[in-house]
């Protein structure tokens with residue numbers, strides 16, 4: 001088909017008028033990638049190709065799948081060369097950003113090679129292509145071990161180009177709270193600047209934790225998507241909080257405008273681990289996972305997608 005962009009370009013119309021309509025406008029209503037692909041981090045490369053990355057599975061340390069139409073996704077292959085000399089074992093919840101042309105940063109979670117099993121830190125790996133191979137830095141970026149460790153990192157570029165990293169303090173691993181934090185980073189996408197700010201933390205309604213932060217900006221509002229409750233249950237969800245400032249204060253949106261997505265809607269089961277992407281200020285797309293067996297994570301979590309999230313005035317919903 002002739003995409004409107006192509007047509008408008010051929011007609012000599014300014015390309016910023018194009019892209020008004022996304023390719024698809026619905027939840028995938030079934031897995032977009034029907035295999036184990038938990039905690040998907042997605043990014044749209046500057047050439048328009050979509051890349052998705054997941055927690056370690058049988059497909060690799062960091063499986064990557066790509067798509068040119070946000071509908072058909074390639075068979076996952078590994079893109080992370082090793083977990084890093086500071087770490088051991090698996091990788092969780094990777095998120096990749098194109099910081100500048102030819103400079104890609106992966107934020108990921110792994111366990112330190114020494115210490116107790118709850119010693120999770122955030123590491124950095126870099127590559128010159130979104131298809132990798134990504135090479136890990138030799139030391140972790142954020143640990144916060146006294147408060148339970150640091151996990152679930154993601155990147156965010158604010159209007160004007162300021163770069164940030166968000167993460168979850170993994171307090172529930174030691175019976176503490178789980179603040180979601182943000183910190184300004186430098187032009188390479190990961191040098192920490194200024195100080196960290198807490199955006200939200202878990203309230204009684206959150207079932208003991210909030211995690212998997214993903215932030216976008218849309219029309220005057222910052223939307224902070226997160227998951228609450230235990231990922232291995234049907235209570236896992238996609239919720240969100242909003243603010244008109246990148247560092248808050250953020251307000252958790254309440255019913256009937258929240259949660260964003262819970263089990264049962266669109267036949268999902270334990271939906272969560274979402275990543276939302278603002279595509280050139282034209283539309284917002286999302287990927288998340290849902291339990292393959294419809295009950296819990298034991299048979300894997302497939303990637304589902306929402307090609308168009310409707311946002312306005314601090315309210316977000318699948319549309």
Ligand SMILES: *[C@@H]1O[C@H](CO)[C@@H](O)[C@H](O)[C@H]1NC(C)=O
Nearest residue numbers: 232293294295296297298299
């Ligand atoms: C997870 O779901 C499977 C399949 O439905 C079930 O057999 C198993 O008992 C469940 N595990 C837990 C821990 O609930």
